[in-house]
Amino acid sequence: MNIIDQIIFNYSNNKSLYIGEKVTMSEHMIQTAMLAEKTNCSSNLVCSSLLHDYGHFILENPDHLVAKDKDGKHEDVGYSYLEKYFIKDVLGPIKYHVKAKKYLAREKKYYELLSEASKVSLKLQGGVMSNEEAKKFERNKFFENSIKLRKFDEIAKKSDLKIKSINDYKNLLISKLI
Ligand SMILES: [Fe+2]
Numbered sequence: 729m730n731i732i733d734q735i736i737f738n739y740s741n742n743k744s745l746y747i748g749e750k751v752t753m754s755e756h757m758i759q760t761a762m763l764a765e766k767t768n769c770s771s772n773l774v775c776s777s778l779l780h781d782y783g784h785f786i787l788e789n790p791d792h793l794v795a796k797d798k799d800g801k802h803e804d805v806g807y808s809y810l811e812k813y814f815i816k817d818v819l820g821p822i823k824y825h826v827k828a829k830k831y832l833a834r835e836k837k838y839y840e841l842l843s844e845a846s847k848v849s850l851k852l853q854g855g856v857m858s859n860e861e862a863k864k865f866e867r868n869k870f871f872e873n874s875i876k877l878r879k880f881d882e883i884a885k886k887s888d889l890k891i892k893s894i895n896d897y898k899n900l901l902i903s904k905l906i
Pocket residue numbers: 756780781881
């Protein structure tokens with residue numbers, strides 16, 4: 729199976745719930761992409777948003793990891809897997825979206841907005857970022873897009889939304905292959 733068919737197969741068949749939330753992992757990622765589209769983000773960022781949690785399809789059941797107090801590093805797992813197929817501008821925000829969460833959570837207001845599940849995973853991900861690390865992250869080429877992605881990520885958990893099909897993104901996915 730080629731990578732595009734593999735992705736479409738996974739989104740269509742994986743019904744696991746997004747950790748601690750009411751939507752499936754696939755619905756969550758599609759909603760994230762829809763938010764990027766709605767705010768007129770670049771097609772690269774729409775594609776990053778669509779694929780940002782792909783690592784969860786590869787990892788062992790994320791609920792089990794959380795139960796064992798483990799962080800599966802899904803951002804790195806997804807990045808390493810997708811790196812063989814997609815362009816760098818799509819991959820960057822995928823790799824850094826957890827860093828963006830750690831960065832944003834420095835603000836008390838943002839931290840309080842996080843869902844309970846998100847607060848639990850933040851802890852497993854090493855907690856809030858230090859000021860030194862934050863300064864370094866601000867210089868990262870993918871800083872802005874990673875922050876945008878992470879903001880969409882946090883709100884893409886609505887269970888009553890009409891969402892697109894993964895097939896609607898087939899051409900976009902094809903256009904971002906190496
Ligand atoms: Fe996510």
